[in-house]
Amino acid sequence: MYNILACDDERDIVSALRIYLEPEGYRVLEAYNGQEALDVLSREQVHLVLLDIMMPKLDGISTIARLRETSNVPVIMLTAKSEDSDKVLGLNIGADDYITKPFNPLEVLARVRSQLRRYMQLGGSAVPAGALTIGGISLDDGSKDVTVDGEPVSLTPTEYEILKLLMNNPGRVFSPREMYKLIWKDEPYGAESTVAVHIRHLREKVEINPAEPRYIKAVWGQGYKIERGKQA
Numbered sequence: 001m002y003n004i005l006a007c008d009d010e011r012d013i014v015s016a017l018r019i020y021l022e023p024e025g026y027r028v029l030e031a032y033n034g035q036e037a038l039d040v041l042s043r044e045q046v047h048l049v050l051l052d053i054m055m056p057k058l059d060g061i062s063t064i065a066r067l068r069e070t071s072n073v074p075v076i077m078l079t080a081k082s083e084d085s086d087k088v089l090g091l092n093i094g095a096d097d098y099i100t101k102p103f104n105p106l107e108v109l110a111r112v113r114s115q116l117r118r119y120m121q122l123g124g125s126a127v128p129a130g131a132l133t134i135g136g137i138s139l140d141d142g143s144k145d146v147t148v149d150g151e152p153v154s155l156t157p158t159e160y161e162i163l164k165l166l167m168n169n170p171g172r173v174f175s176p177r178e179m180y181k182l183i184w185k186d187e188p189y190g191a192e193s194t195v196a197v198h199i200r201h202l203r204e205k206v207e208i209n210p211a212e213p214r215y216i217k218a219v220w221g222q223g224y225k226i227e228r229g230k231q232a
Helices: 011-024 034-043 060-067 084-093 105-121 157-167 176-184 191-206
Strands: 003-007 027-031 048-052 075-079 097-100 131-134 137-140 145-148 216-219 223-226
Touching: 003 011, 003 034, 011 027, 011 105, 027 034, 034 048, 034 060, 048 060, 048 105, 060 075, 060 084, 075 084, 075 105, 084 097, 097 105, 131 157, 137 157, 145 191, 157 176, 157 191, 157 223, 176 191, 176 223, 191 216
Parallel strands: 003 027, 003 048, 048 075, 075 097
Antiparallel strands: 131 137, 137 145, 216 223
């Protein structure tokens, strides 16, 4: 799974990019100004950035300049037709491509695929099949390895499947009954208490303070979720 950072001060545009990209299998991270984008990049593995030029706090040009001090991740600028000089400046200081607003979803997908393909062919960070990362938690479904802040963690098979389910669906709330059906493959009799016990054990292994979890959250009266893009 590739992680794509969408950064624009217009929330509707970020939402539209998510709608275009998530059905194609990409994980979309969100930011609404350049500083927020740099903050996300400092804590997440990002494989491509979609970056608006005109933003408050830190504009796109300044963000690209700072990003290029430490990273060669592909950057596609999101620009207005009137920003031709900014396009040229952005390309000169390290942007890889640009898309002019209003953009066509098919064009967005085509340019994203092209830049990701080029990045990986030139030695970008390859993503192992089945690898998931949220904050400091990494799960490799190929090797069945789980690490927290770089340290290996030993999970039971059930704990592993719960964590994988949540990490594959960041931000989504699963009820205990739904989780029981998906993990145990059985009718959810007594699901609430069974799931709660496994969640408690899982938190004890992946949370610094299980009483105040950073990642695996309970949503009162609804179920459990893992925070999307939560910082470790």
